[in-house]
Amino acid sequence: MDFSDTTEEAAFRMEARAWLDANATPKAHPNQTWASVLEDKTRDNIVRLCKEFQSRRHADGWACLHWPKEYGGRGCTAIERVIYGQEESRYIVPRGVVEIGQGMAGPILMKYATADQKARYLPPMATGEEIWCQIFSEASAGSDLAGLRMAATKDGDADDADWILDGEKIWTSGAHYSDFGITIARSDGAVAKHKGLTFFFIDMKSPGISIAPIRQISGSSHFNSVRFDNVRVPDAQRLGAVGEGWKVALATLMNERVSVGEAPGPDFEQIFALAQTVELNDRPAIENQMVRSKLAHWYCETAGLKNTRMRSVSALSRGETPGPENSITKLVSATKAQDIARFGADLMDQCAVITDPDLVLGDGRFQQSYMQSPAMRIAGGTDEILRNIIAEHVLKLPSEPRADKGLAFSEIPTGNVAGETGP
Amino acid sequence: MNFDFSPEQELLRDQARSFLAANCGAPLARKLLDGNVAAGDDLYRQMAELGWIGTGVPEEYGGFGAGGLELCVLAEELGRGLAPAPIATATYLAIPLLLLAGSEAQKRKYLTPLVGGELTVTIAVNEGPRNATPRNVATMAENNLITGVKYPVADGARADLALVLCADQGGGSFYLVALNEPGVVREDIPAQDPSRPQAKVSFDGAQGKAVGKPGEGWALLAKIYDHAAVLYAFEQMGGAHAALDQACDYARARFAFGRAIGSYQGVKHKLADMYVAATLAKSNCYYAAWALSTDAAELPLAAATARVSATKAFDMCASENIQIHGGMGCTWEVDCHLYYRRARSLAVNIGSNLVWEEKLVRALETRPEEAA
Numbered sequence: 084m085d086f087s088d089t090t091e092e093a094a095f096r097m098e099a100r101a102w103l104d105a106n107a108t109p110k111a112h113p114n115q116t117w118a119s120v121l122e123d124k125t126r127d128n129i130v131r132l133c134k135e136f137q138s139r140r141h142a143d144g145w146a147c148l149h150w151p152k153e154y155g156g157r158g159c160t161a162i163e164r165v166i167y168g169q170e171e172s173r174y175i176v177p178r179g180v181v182e183i184g185q186g187m188a189g190p191i192l193m194k195y196a197t198a199d200q201k202a203r204y205l206p207p208m209a210t211g212e213e214i215w216c217q218i219f220s221e222a223s224a225g226s227d228l229a230g231l232r233m234a235a236t237k238d239g240d241a242d243d244a245d246w247i248l249d250g251e252k253i254w255t256s257g258a259h260y261s262d263f264g265i266t267i268a269r270s271d272g273a274v275a276k277h278k279g280l281t282f283f284f285i286d287m288k289s290p291g292i293s294i295a296p297i298r299q300i301s302g303s304s305h306f307n308s309v310r311f312d313n314v315r316v317p318d319a320q321r322l323g324a325v326g327e328g329w330k331v332a333l334a335t336l337m338n339e340r341v342s343v344g345e346a347p348g349p350d351f352e353q354i355f356a357l358a359q360t361v362e363l364n365d366r367p368a369i370e371n372q373m374v375r376s377k378l379a380h381w382y383c384e385t386a387g388l389k390n391t392r393m394r395s396v397s398a399l400s401r402g403e404t405p406g407p408e409n410s411i412t413k414l415v416s417a418t419k420a421q422d423i424a425r426f427g428a429d430l431m432d433q434c435a436v437i438t439d440p441d442l443v444l445g446d447g448r449f450q451q452s453y454m455q456s457p458a459m460r461i462a463g464g465t466d467e468i469l470r471n472i473i474a475e476h477v478l479k480l481p482s483e484p485r486a487d488k489g490l491a492f493s494e495i496p497t498g499n500v501a502g503e504t505g506p
Numbered sequence: 507m508n509f510d511f512s513p514e515q516e517l518l519r520d521q522a523r524s525f526l527a528a529n530c531g532a533p534l535a536r537k538l539l540d541g542n543v544a545a546g547d548d549l550y551r552q553m554a555e556l557g558w559i560g561t562g563v564p565e566e567y568g569g570f571g572a573g574g575l576e577l578c579v580l581a582e583e584l585g586r587g588l589a590p591a592p593i594a595t596a597t598y599l600a601i602p603l604l605l606l607a608g609s610e611a612q613k614r615k616y617l618t619p620l621v622g623g624e625l626t627v628t629i630a631v632n633e634g635p636r637n638a639t640p641r642n643v644a645t646m647a648e649n650n651l652i653t654g655v656k657y658p659v660a661d662g663a664r665a666d667l668a669l670v671l672c673a674d675q676g677g678g679s680f681y682l683v684a685l686n687e688p689g690v691v692r693e694d695i696p697a698q699d700p701s702r703p704q705a706k707v708s709f710d711g712a713q714g715k716a717v718g719k720p721g722e723g724w725a726l727l728a729k730i731y732d733h734a735a736v737l738y739a740f741e742q743m744g745g746a747h748a749a750l751d752q753a754c755d756y757a758r759a760r761f762a763f764g765r766a767i768g769s770y771q772g773v774k775h776k777l778a779d780m781y782v783a784a785t786l787a788k789s790n791c792y793y794a795a796w797a798l799s800t801d802a803a804e805l806p807l808a809a810a811t812a813r814v815s816a817t818k819a820f821d822m823c824a825s826e827n828i829q830i831h832g833g834m835g836c837t838w839e840v841d842c843h844l845y846y847r848r849a850r851s852l853a854v855n856i857g858s859n860l861v862w863e864e865k866l867v868r869a870l871e872t873r874p875e876e877a878a
Contacts, residue, residue: 084575084796086507355870369871372864379863382870387786390509390793397509405568408789411782467771473781474774478754481769 088166088391092400095163099170102145104252106136107174114353117175130214130260133180138213147185147209151347154193154201155209161399183256183366184208184215186333188265188284195282195322195331204263204284216261216287218309219332220254223497226468229276230327230487230495233311235268235283246270246321248291248314255464258294258307261287265335279492280328283321289314301454306490347459348420348452349445351385354378357445361430369429377426384419390410407477413459414469421456424449509792519579519609522525525556526587535588539844543664543694543703543719546590553593554623563601567617574736574798578791581737585744585820585852588844590701592626592661594741600627600669607680607726616667616682628665630656630707631727637861639832640678640724645709647672647681649760652689653708660855662705663694670714671723679724681714687796699851701844731808731856732779735813736744736794736839742816742852743791746784749823749845752778753830773830780823787812787819807873810866817853817862824849 150156
């Protein structure tokens, strides 16, 4: 066992570090975020800075590390991406605007689009000139995404007739500032759930698209609902065959589950520092055995996730596919973030009711995380879905019988929930 | 980077796993449960022939001079295979203590027969119900004559030698005592995990030889415990995975209400949580193995982290394995209780999680600034 790079890895690391040194500011401390140093936090400014940074990346050959060079990427190996990520995590870097397109839409276009479409859309996605979003979920189709209801209807009988999209999507990040989006809709309600779906990419300026922000319990609005009223989409923008949309979507979803990663918010080091700061029963809280036991538990989880990641990186470094161990990351970290936020408030005692960063310990981040962490336990696969995935894919346990198996989509029971209108 | 075991170490694992599956596992553990105290003797000799006892012992003393990583691989497999033999006490604790503190003459005299399996050795620290701290150890050594009562002593009724912690010189001192000599009386005591037998050993003027400097006994023990915690953690992690495997096998095969119980989320989510605990423990064990094999400054923190994670994982997997087996899991015939017993005996043998959580946090409080 050793943690040192191979000669090639070390050379790549130095190259990445040199570029970052020339183009970004090192973090003052490991948990410093871009958001915390940003003065103008308006959306327009965030988008502008992200596009600018992406353009610089592209000019110097550091854009879309995993993409082939012909589309404007760098053609890196998996281990090189990890190394770049390790290096970049030590710098303040604008992020959050270009990633969904480059991570999810780009690879789908590479696989399913025509040569002309790839030449038209991929290079501006790589430079950050054009932003893409992903428009999948619906209010009544969350974990059961294949139960989505947005209708895709052909306008006429011609093979290449346009499609008309009608329905409402939800949880779309960046819909407002995106130029294009990838989406999936039901083209046939008379066949089984997974078989009646078709995949498209759309121009977000198409007539009939209306976007509204969703206000979350944290007060912020990272997501939107996107309404489609008679939105006309050329058949050329269909990706994959009619009725094969689920297969196309699955590839992007696997990317999402990998990319969601660890929950943000105060982690072990912050709760440890807080316990060393506050008092409990007239003694430093850190001297309390219950506090120490909880700290030990969270340290074990934090170290366990870090070391699990190292095992996967090690497999990548050998050119192998990592094992299933990383499937635990989000499941463990989201609940840990929520528990730490809650216990941080307990340690602050009565003052924990305050959210003003200037008046409360920890800059208000524990209070913020308390409101953000519930969403982390749901986004990109709920705790329950992740446990199903571990149990069924890793431990090879049988799946639960499905009440919708073998039924045409239109025959599937829906219950009395939001969005229940037949296709 | 390579945060994994080498192909040679994986070969050792394969060899150990198939050897233990053929010669050990539940059938042997059950013989010990049924009172056949000598049932593990053959296995121990075979392990010695395979070179396992001397894995971490330098070649000049008859060992193989391998590093800590090979011992970690073996420990994981001993846990998976429910190995009953006194190999853990000898290879994790007593032999490392002799290597660390024994005189050159002592190493020359004892290590070769220990490595060859002709002699067995244990360590005697505890003196009854109060936890093992300097205040609670009263065994005395006067002119190398040892007097006091030690229990529980792992494998104490059958071992040839014991390293006995005595209360002298303030910091305590270790003495090597031949347990077959006059002045030593020992008896088996009923143990929760009879496949890891425990004894009460009474010393009444027994002849001992000092190991290490007078007064450094407790400091030596702390150092050896950091070393042993990594190996016990590997053994616990191996046991956790074995219990998880048994639970998954059963959940796939057992039907209720017309379908496999593993298809119910109430059962499969429990199994997923067991997998999470076992995976966190495994990853923390790997880091501790690296710290052990490089004698890194992080060893105390890494060892405590692995130990705490692995204790929780084995406890959880062993308990929930019974739960998933339902009523049958509570019967003597089904093997679940073998892991359940082993989980508890391993959880407390070098200090419980209450002790190791405290060590973990203390290590965090004293770590250098840049490590945070």
